Amino acid sequence: QVQLVQSGSESKKPGASVKVSCKASGYIFTSYAMNWVRQAPGQGLEWMGWINTNTGNPTYAQGFTGRFVFSLDTSVRTAYLQISSLKAEDTAVYYCARRNSGSYSIDYWGQGTLVTVSS
Amino acid sequence: SYVLTQPPSVSVAPGQTARMTCGGNKIGSKSVHWYQQKPGQAPVLVVYDDSDRPSGIPERFSGSNSGNTATLTISRVEAGDEADYYCQVWDSSSVLKVFGGGTKLTVL
Numbered sequence: 477q478v479q480l481v482q483s484g485s486e487s488k489k490p491g492a493s494v495k496v497s498c499k500a501s502g503y504i505f506t507s508y509a510m511n512w513v514r515q516a517p518g519q520g521l522e523w524m525g526w527i528n529t530n531t532g533n534p535t536y537a538q539g540f541t542g543r544f545v546f547s548l549d550t551s552v553r554t555a556y557l558q559i560s561s562l563k564a565e566d567t568a569v570y571y572c573a574r575r576n577s578g579s580y581s582i583d584y585w586g587q588g589t590l591v592t593v594s595s
Numbered sequence: 596s597y598v599l600t601q602p603p604s605v606s607v608a609p610g611q612t613a614r615m616t617c618g619g620n621k622i623g624s625k626s627v628h629w630y631q632q633k634p635g636q637a638p639v640l641v642v643y644d645d646s647d648r649p650s651g652i653p654e655r656f657s658g659s660n661s662g663n664t665a666t667l668t669i670s671r672v673e674a675g676d677e678a679d680y681y682c683q684v685w686d687s688s689s690v691l692k693v694f695g696g697g698t699k700l701t702v703l
Contacts, residue, residue, distance in 0.1 A: 511692070521630070521638065521681050523692040537691050538596065571637060580685035580692065581628035581643035588637055 478502040480572050480586035487592045493560040496589045498572030505553040506530045509575040511582055512546060512557050516568040526575065527555060562593045597686040599695035606701045613672050615698045617665040617682030625684045627665040629658060632697075633678045641680075642667060669700075677702045 483497040498510065512524040525536040527546040534546040545558045555572055569588040576583035600618040607613040617627060627645050630638040640649050642658035645665065655670045669676055682695040 513694075520679075520697040521632075521683075521694045523683075523694055526692075535691075573638075576640070576643060579628070579643050580626060581640055581683070582630070582638075583640050583643075583649060585637040585639075 478574070478584045480574060480584055482570075482572060482586040482589045485590040485592070487594070488562050489595055490562055490564060490593055492562050492593075493558065494562060494591055496557040496559075496570050496572075496591070498555045498557075498586050500553045500555070500574070503574075506550055508577065510546075510548075510555045511573045511575060513571040513573055513582075513585075514568045515571070515588075516565075519568075524557075524570075529555070559591070562591075564593050566591060567593045596691070597684065597688070597693050599682055599684065599693055601680075601682060601695040601698045603696070604699045604701065606703055607672050608703045609672055609674060611672055613669040613676070613700055615667045615669075615680050615700065617667070617695050618663055619665075619684065620663060622663055622665050622684065623661045625660075625686075627658065627660045628683045629656075629667045630681045630683065631676075631678045632681065638681065672700075672702055674702050676700060 479501045481499045486494050506529045511526040514522045524540045527534045543560050547556045571588045572586040573582040574584040629642040631641045632638040641656045645660040646658045657668045659666050679697045681697045
């Protein structure tokens with residue numbers, strides 16, 4: 477069965493960096509794009525962008541350029557989200573989520589990774 | 596950028612029908628997807644491409660899309676349907692996914 481397993485919660489100080497991993501199993505990793513979605517505490521879903529798992533080409537939504545980097549290690553079927561120069565407003569749950577084949581919907585989600593930024 | 600508007604809340608009694616809307620400019624020309632999110636859990640896709648259901652999603656969940664409004668309908672609402680529901684589209688002009696702000700469904 478398809479599974480996306482994310483790394484555990486992180487607690488960081490402002491200005492630090494964090495790297496969240498998302499390990500996929502149960503399907504051909506390079507056949508499905510991977511999205512990243514942010515959810516701040518008590519807020520809605522915010523699409524951050526996606527990465528083409530075949531070419532490694534990332535696309536970033538407005539507001540997620542510069543400090544946010546999507547990357548892959550296809551040898552271990554894992555996608556990564558790195559955030560640098562962390563700010564308090566980056567405190568959120570970050571989800572990796574697979575694009576549904578033939579649709580722009582998202583059919584499988586990771587369990588989410590809570591990143592807390594606090595001094 | 597493209598904006599999707601959802602009412603913040605909808606309330607319905609058990610056994611009744613819940614309808615949640617998602618407004619956007621000419622949204623009828625786009626494919627709309629709906630997600631259910633319960634507290635502390637990841638979202639779950641309940642309807643995609645306006646009206647298709649993933650396997651495992653009850654037939655009680657249905658979708659429609661026309662003009663400037665898409666609608667998620669849940670028939671014979673159960674207590675377990677209480678959740679936040681988000682609509683989402685792909686905006687081809689900006690090459691970006693967009694989520695609505697979400698609707699909290701309360702089962703009275």
